[in-house]
Each structure stands twice: as structure tokens, then as C-alpha cells.
Amino acid sequence: MPELPEVESVRRCLEPRVRGALITEAQFLDPRSLPGDCPAKARAWVTGKTIEGLNRLGKYLVFHLAGGHYMVVHLRMTGRLYTMDTAESAGLVKLAAVFRLDNGTTLCFQDTRRFGTIYLGSDELFHSIGGLQRLGPDPTASDWDHRAWAAQLQKRRAPVKSLLLNQQLLAGLGNIYADESLFCAGIHPRRPGSSLTDADLRRLASCIRSILLDAIEHEGTTIRDFRNGYNQTGSFQGRLQVYRRTDQPCRHCGKPVEKLKLAGRSSHFCPACQKELPPW
């Protein structure tokens, strides 16, 4: 569910409400969200620690805790992380974890499909979490070296859509924004990375950046499950051009949007605006 803009929206909501706060009480209600840790041990570990800051690395949220400790959260498909006033939080059901803070805030972690994960530890976490240690560059960073990224893609024969989903090459795109970026750049999702010209990749890099930044401004896309750090929906769903618009007219040329399966995921594209023809 959450891709870079959704995770960033969560981070921006939460950061001012958790920074500087002490965790006075924690409950881990679903052991599956704690790979390698047990709930009792995790509870004792986080209780009494102060949250010094909240960063984002790709789709990971990183809580910086006093003493060089970290709590890293990945929301996967249906995870929600939001705050509410502790007074309002009584009787909440189906939470995977709850944290009470000394500033009167309660931080809730909810996850219908239970793929989401919470990792606790020190510096070694960044090596032990497989997806975190080899994370590619962040396309929303002002110093993103898109030319180096483009050169990597041109070395691969895999479909460009699969390459966009590979977090080792670029951190933050998921199925929605990969499809939207390819439409914006006029590139068919099945084109091999090695077939992309420098001009294609300059266009694609520019589309990725502008779409992600625009989606952050709109607090992300809510198809069904996504909620920001205030437990509210985003609004970028109204601006989608192809994602989940199969058989509906392309907003640019009117031809019906098509769908194909790539890397086990649906890919939505306009057959006229995103041609897959020789010379590829």
C-alpha cells in the first residue's frame, strides 16, 4: 500500500507529535509484527526511551531513540501508523502495537494483512534488515544523481517496470507511482532497461520526481487502506492517469487503458501513449 509519498505523509504528521516524547508504555499485540523479537522483551526495551526524531529511508520509517537506538517500521501493504490523544484512544480494537507517550499522545500501529514489521535495535539494524542495507537513492532528494541511476537501468535487460519496483536501484516507487511515472514519460512498462535512450531516462527521472513530490503535497493516494499520521485519507487518487483505470479512456488520447502482468504485478498503461514497437 504505502509507497514513498504515503510514508512521507505519515512521517510529516507524526514527527512533530513524537519528537522529544518519552515512551511511557508499550504493547505489542501481534508477535508477527516483531520478527526476531518477543513482545515482552520488546515492551521492556522501548519503555522509558525518548524519541529524538523520525526519518524516512525509502519506505521505511526510522524512529531515532535516545542512546543510539532505533525503532524501524515498515507498513508493507495495509499498515497504518497514526497518533491520537490518549484520552480518545480507549477501546481501540485490532491494533498490532500501541505506544503511550508522556505528552498525552498515543501512537497506534494497525495492520489488516499483518505484513507490516517493527524492528528494534542499534546500528546493527541497518545491516540486519535485508531491504534496508542495500537501498537505492531517494528520487525526492535534491541531490539525486539520476544520471548514475539511468546508467544502471541501461545495463539491465529486465522490463523497465520491474526495474522501477526494485528498491535496490531506486528507493520509494511502488506499483502506483511506477505505472504513473511510465505513463508520464510515455514509456511502455515492458521495454527492457537496455532499450531506453538517454532522453527516455531523463524524461522518466523528471516524471518520477515531479509525481512523487506532487503526491506528497496531496498526502498520498488512498485506494482503500492508506491513512496518514492523523488517520486521514490522502487525495492523490483523483489525479491518477492509468493506475486502476483499465478500460477507461486515457486522459490524454482517449484510447482505453490496458493492463498486463509483469513481475507478478498489474501494470496499467495507454497502448497509444506508451508504444512498444521496434526499434526496441
Next chain:
DNA sequence: GAGAGCCTGGCG
């Protein structure tokens, strides 16, 4: 590369 698996719930 592709496919299965991890889970739950909504939809046709």
C-alpha cells in the same frame, strides 16, 4: 526472469 508465499477482506 517467473511464481509462491505471507495474511485479511472486499468485490463480482
Next chain:
DNA sequence: CGCCAGGCTCTC
């Protein structure tokens, strides 16, 4: 009932 879903990992 079967299919599908915003992510990621692991096996063939």
C-alpha cells in the same frame, strides 16, 4: 466461490 490488492522474500 474465486480473484484481487499499495510489499517484499525466497525458491526455481
